[in-house]
Amino acid sequence: MTTSSPPARIWRELRSAWAITKKDARIYYLRPGSIMFGILFPLFLFISFAIGRDLPAGVLVPGLMAISVFFAASSIGPMAVPTERKTKTYERMITAPVSPLSILVGEIVGGAIFGAIIAAIPLIIGIVFYGTLIVNPIGLIGVLVLVSFAFSAMGIMFAAIPTDNPGDVMMILNFIRLPLLFISGIFIPVSAMGMYGAVALISPLTYAKDMIQYVLTGTGYYGPFTDVIGMLIFTGIFLWIGVRLHERNRKSG
Amino acid sequence: MNAISVNNLTRDYGTLRAVDHISFEVESGEFFGFLGPNGAGKTTTIRMLTGLSEPSEGTASIMGCDITRDAFHAKEHFGIVPEVSNIYEDLSAWNNLMFAGELYGLSQPERTRRARELLEIFDLTGFRDKKAQGFSKGMRRKLTLAMALIHEPEILFLDEPTSGLDVQSSLLLKEILSRLNREGTTIFLTTHMLEEANTLCNRVAIIVKGRLAAVDAPEKLKKTIQTTQSVEVSLDSMTSQVTADLTAIKTVTSSRHEGDKFRLFTPDPAVVATAIFEYAQAHRLKIISINTVGPSLEDAFLSIVQRQGDSRTEGRP
Numbered sequence: 135m136t137t138s139s140p141p142a143r144i145w146r147e148l149r150s151a152w153a154i155t156k157k158d159a160r161i162y163y164l165r166p167g168s169i170m171f172g173i174l175f176p177l178f179l180f181i182s183f184a185i186g187r188d189l190p191a192g193v194l195v196p197g198l199m200a201i202s203v204f205f206a207a208s209s210i211g212p213m214a215v216p217t218e219r220k221t222k223t224y225e226r227m228i229t230a231p232v233s234p235l236s237i238l239v240g241e242i243v244g245g246a247i248f249g250a251i252i253a254a255i256p257l258i259i260g261i262v263f264y265g266t267l268i269v270n271p272i273g274l275i276g277v278l279v280l281v282s283f284a285f286s287a288m289g290i291m292f293a294a295i296p297t298d299n300p301g302d303v304m305m306i307l308n309f310i311r312l313p314l315l316f317i318s319g320i321f322i323p324v325s326a327m328g329m330y331g332a333v334a335l336i337s338p339l340t341y342a343k344d345m346i347q348y349v350l351t352g353t354g355y356y357g358p359f360t361d362v363i364g365m366l367i368f369t370g371i372f373l374w375i376g377v378r379l380h381e382r383n384r385k386s387g
Numbered sequence: 388m389n390a391i392s393v394n395n396l397t398r399d400y401g402t403l404r405a406v407d408h409i410s411f412e413v414e415s416g417e418f419f420g421f422l423g424p425n426g427a428g429k430t431t432t433i434r435m436l437t438g439l440s441e442p443s444e445g446t447a448s449i450m451g452c453d454i455t456r457d458a459f460h461a462k463e464h465f466g467i468v469p470e471v472s473n474i475y476e477d478l479s480a481w482n483n484l485m486f487a488g489e490l491y492g493l494s495q496p497e498r499t500r501r502a503r504e505l506l507e508i509f510d511l512t513g514f515r516d517k518k519a520q521g522f523s524k525g526m527r528r529k530l531t532l533a534m535a536l537i538h539e540p541e542i543l544f545l546d547e548p549t550s551g552l553d554v555q556s557s558l559l560l561k562e563i564l565s566r567l568n569r570e571g572t573t574i575f576l577t578t579h580m581l582e583e584a585n586t587l588c589n590r591v592a593i594i595v596k597g598r599l600a601a602v603d604a605p606e607k608l609k610k611t612i613q614t615t616q617s618v619e620v621s622l623d624s625m626t627s628q629v630t631a632d633l634t635a636i637k638t639v640t641s642s643r644h645e646g647d648k649f650r651l652f653t654p655d656p657a658v659v660a661t662a663i664f665e666y667a668q669a670h671r672l673k674i675i676s677i678n679t680v681g682p683s684l685e686d687a688f689l690s691i692v693q694r695q696g697d698s699r700t701e702g703r704p
């Protein structure tokens with residue numbers, strides 16, 4: 135059972151990370167907290183925004199998909215990590231031969247898959263009821279992978295807050311997530327924000343929503359290149375900060 | 388090669404030094420006891436050895452792999468049963484074991500085979516598909532131990548494994564640990580119970596206030612510890628003649644004044660107490676108070692440190 139060669143080691147790490155992903159799916163996808171903050175919350179927000187306005191499906195569906203993946207993907211880490219701190223099962227992973235990075239990657243993929251599944255719901259509704267067309271299906275898959283990974287990484291970064299109560303993390307996270315809805319071209323299009331449009335650039339949700347719209351409808355505000363670069367930069371930041379914070383927690387433990 | 392090798396390991400929490408420059412080795416195949424009262428630093432030591440917390444100073448290695456520089460390989464060699472059973476409540480016993488197996492890189496057939504074996508050993512086969520939520524304390528501890536053994540580790544760490552268990556579960560657990568050790572697993576077990584260390588371990592280290600005293604065979608430590616039992620007595624007249632007479636009582640090893648009381652150390656407090664009664668009667672003295680005090684790890688620690696200090700030829704500052 136020695137894992138001295140680099141490829142064998144990487145393979146081992148990936149398998150352990152995948153075990154963590156599956157564990158998260160089994161345990162946390164159907165928790166009330168995940169359903170509440172990952173599904174119901176964004177759904178009601180969106181309904182209250184869209185109601186009474188005669189918006190075309192080409193605006194509604196990308197917006198709803200962006201919110202869904204944003205909330206859903208970023209909710210699993212903040213549910214799972216504090217819970218496992220409390221039950222000490224998080225320590226089980228730390229004492230296993232798995233690098234700290236692989237633990238986080240496993241947790242992130244767990245949130246990302248949840249986000250992608252939830253995002254598929256508005257898409258299916260759009261296709262069935264509004265006849266939403268997907269201009270670029272392959273692109274859509276790539277976009278969903280990128281976006282759900284990014285937001286799940288954001289959730290994991292917040293899960294580094296050293297608490298064993300998921301509610302604590304959720305509260306701080308919502309303090310960030312909710313304002314972002316208003317500056318990311320979801321409720322108010324960036325083009326209508328005038329000189330304040332530049333503020334949209336500091337929100338990862340801006341790029342996510344724009345790239346989803348682009349692959350669904352063929353048009354976007356910034357264009358795919360800017361969107362992808364913006365999203366990658368944010369993913370990098372979330373990962374970088376997340377790994378450091380989690381590692382600092384472990385060392386002080 | 389030593390299974391565990393610890394060199395000047397130290398851990399500070401703020402200004403508190405929880406573990407203070409401890410060094411020891413555990414050979415492969417040993418059943419090693421880490422004995423100390425509450426707050427001595429046992430858990431902190433195990434946490435450092437298993438990668439849960441970083442040493443402030445010093446090093447340690449597991450099967451030759453440094454615990455900080457080569458943590459991955461060090462971790463392949465051990466399993467750990469922490470103070471609190473950490474199982475997934477929402478998963479069945481079987482899925483808990485499957486997850487542990489996957490985490491340690493076992494293939495599907497391997498982990499299935501091991502899980503079946505372990506459920507059998509721990510008498511949990513009937514609960515295979517039950518969620519761990521409803522498990523009793525003893526069952527949780529058994530499942531935690533089974534999960535720690537899934538990858539057939541060479542070394543097993545256990546942090547006070549019998550604490551909080553009923554007598555029967557505790558006996559079963561000790562039996563399983565002894566068997567594992569006979570079959571070759573190196574065991575590192577912490578406890579605050581002298582008797583437990585004595586019956587299970589080949590060698591025992593005593594830790595008090597973060598410092599390590601002797602590492603020795605348990606019988607020897609037991610002897611030392613027993614001499615730290617004492618009788619505390621207060622008589623209405625405590626002249627130097629009286630205290631000298633009391634100190635001369637058979638089996639008394641040493642004595643000292645403690646306030647208005649006089650303390651006599653002995654491996655046999657009952658005999659000494661009886662002798663004191665007889666002495667008081669014969670000399671028409673009144674006993675104001677008399678008290679027997681059980682063995683204390685703290686006193687044992689002190690007496691061991693003293694003995695070590697006395698026998699050391701090269702003095703230390």
Ligand SMILES: Nc1ncnc2c1ncn2[C@@H]1O[C@H](COP(=O)(O)OP(=O)(O)O)[C@@H](O)[C@H]1O
Binds near residue numbers: 387400405428
């Ligand atoms: N996370 C922590 N922060 C601050 N002090 C701690 C922490 N963990 C343990 N300690 C202190 O370190 C000392 C040793 O604790 P511990 O290793 O748990 O002892 P034991 O397991 O032998 O009962 C105690 O004084 C305890 O209060």
Ligand SMILES: [Mg+2]
Binds near residue numbers: 431
């Ligand atoms: Mg302890």
